[in-house]
Amino acid sequence: MAGFMAGIIPVNALADTAPGFVWRLRDGDGPGATALRPCGPDVMVNMSVWEDLESLRDFVYRNGPHLDFMRRRRSWFHPMAVPYLVLWWVPAGHIPGLDEALSRLDMLRREGPGSAAFTFRDPYPAPAVEGAGLPGS
Amino acid sequence: MTEISVIAVLDDPVRRRLYDYVAAQGSGVSRTEAAAAAGIGRTLAAFHLDRLAEAGLVEVTFARPGGRSGPGAGRPAKLYRRAVAEHEVSVPPRDYRAAAELLAEVVDVTGAEPELQRAARSRGAAAGRAARQRSPALPDGDLVTGALSAQGYQPYRDGGDVRLRNCPFHLLADRHPPLICGMNLALLEGLLSGAAVTGLSARLDPRPGECCVVVEDSKNNVD
Numbered sequence A: 001m002a003g004f005m006a007g008i009i010p011v012n013a014l015a016d017t018a019p020g021f022v023w024r025l026r027d028g029d030g031p032g033a034t035a036l037r038p039c040g041p042d043v044m045v046n047m048s049v050w051e052d053l054e055s056l057r058d059f060v061y062r063n064g065p066h067l068d069f070m071r072r073r074r075s076w077f078h079p080m081a082v083p084y085l086v087l088w089w090v091p092a093g094h095i096p097g098l099d100e101a102l103s104r105l106d107m108l109r110r111e112g113p114g115s116a117a118f119t120f121r122d123p124y125p126a127p128a129v130e131g132a133g134l135p136g137s
Numbered sequence B: 001m002t003e004i005s006v007i008a009v010l011d012d013p014v015r016r017r018l019y020d021y022v023a024a025q026g027s028g029v030s031r032t033e034a035a036a037a038a039g040i041g042r043t044l045a046a047f048h049l050d051r052l053a054e055a056g057l058v059e060v061t062f063a064r065p066g067g068r069s070g071p072g073a074g075r076p077a078k079l080y081r082r083a084v085a086e087h088e089v090s091v092p093p094r095d096y097r098a099a100a101e102l103l104a105e106v107v108d109v110t111g112a113e114p115e116l117q118r119a120a121r122s123r124g125a126a127a128g129r130a131a132r133q134r135s136p137a138l139p140d141g142d143l144v145t146g147a148l149s150a151q152g153y154q155p156y157r158d159g160g161d162v163r164l165r166n167c168p169f170h171l172l173a174d175r176h177p178p179l180i181c182g183m184n185l186a187l188l189e190g191l192l193s194g195a196a197v198t199g200l201s202a203r204l205d206p207r208p209g210e211c212c213v214v215v216e217d218s219k220n221n222v223d
Helices: A002-015 A055-060 A064-071 A098-111 B003-008 B011-024 B031-038 B042-054 B097-108 B111-136 B140-150 B170-175 B177-193
Strands: A021-024 A048-050 A088-090 A134-136 B058-063 B075-081 B155-158 B163-164 B200-204 B214-217
Touching: A002 A021, A002 A064, A002 B011, A048 A055, A055 A064, A055 B111, A055 B177, A064 B200, B011 B031, B011 B042, B011 B058, B031 B042, B031 B075, B031 B140, B042 B058, B042 B075, B042 B214, B097 B111, B097 B170, B111 B177, B140 B155, B140 B177, B140 B200, B163 B170, B170 B177, B177 B200, B177 B214
Parallel strands: none
Antiparallel strands: A021 A048, A048 A134, A088 A134, B058 B075, B155 B163, B163 B214, B200 B214
16 A cells, blocks of 8 residues: 555645645545545545536546556555445535535445436536536545 | 448548648648648648538638737638547447447456556557567667557657557547556557667656657656
C-alpha cells in the first residue's frame, strides 16, 4: 500500500484545484479519507462533489497522474464483484454524508443504474428543478 | 447513407489524401490549406471536401481568421475537421467490439489487469522488434512515428515529444478507461523496448480529444 498512500497527498491536491471540484470527504485532519471504514476494515471509501459529470470524468479518467493511479490500482486493491462506484445528483450547496452515499450505492447494486444512482457508463442528467445540480460520487 | 456508401466515398486517391490530411490536424483546416497539402487546386479540393462533408466524414465550421469579429472583420472562413463518428464495415459481418467489451468487463471484475498489461507489453515488443528489423538504420524518432502511424495512432511532433491524435480503442477506452489506457500504455512501452529505442519513453498524459499516452524525450523527463 505504500505506493498508494504516497500518492494520496499529491493526487488530492490535484483534485482540489481541478476545474469543477466542489468538496471531498476527509477523515478529520488527514489528507484524505483513508482512515474511514464504514464498509468494514478491508474497504476504503472516498466521496467528492463536482459541478458536473464532465468535470468529474475529466479528473478521474483524463488527469494524467490520477489516471496513472487508476491504472495501477490492482497493485493495491482486490477487484470487487459488485459495483463500487456510484454517482448521484445533489442540490447546490448540499454536502452528502456517508449514510446517503451508502444508500445510493445500495440502490445501484439492487436496481441497476437509474436517475437516483448511476455510473459513468450509464449516466443520468441532473433533475430539472430549481437549485439542483451537482453530482456526488 | 449506409456505412458502406460512407466508406466508399474515400475510394479515390485524391479524396483520400485530403481526408487523411484534414483528419490528422488538431483544428479546422481551410480549403486552401487542404488543397496545398494534397497538391491540388482549390476548386477540386472544395469539390472533394464537400463530398466528404455530405458523407459525414468531415465536419464544417466557420471561423474568422485571427479572431476578428464584427462588421468589416472579413468573411468567415469555412473550416473542415475530422468528424467524430466512427464508421465500420465488415464483410462477412464481424463484431469484435462486442467480444472486446465482454472481455474487458471480465478482466475488470476478476482483476486480471496485470496479466493484460504483461500481454500487451509483450505484443508491443513484438511489433517493435519487427519494425526495427524492417528498418535497422532508421533514427529512433522516425522508426517510432512510422510504427505508431501504421497502428493508427496518428502521431505528431510537439517539441521533443510525440503526441497521438487518435485512440485506436476509443469507444472501449471510454467505457473502461484505466483498463484500456493501461493496456495501451503497456503496448507502447513494449513497442519502444522491442525496437530498442533509447531516449524516448511512454507516459500517461491525456489531452482533450487525443490518445492518453505521450511518447516523450526521456532526456527532458524531470521528476
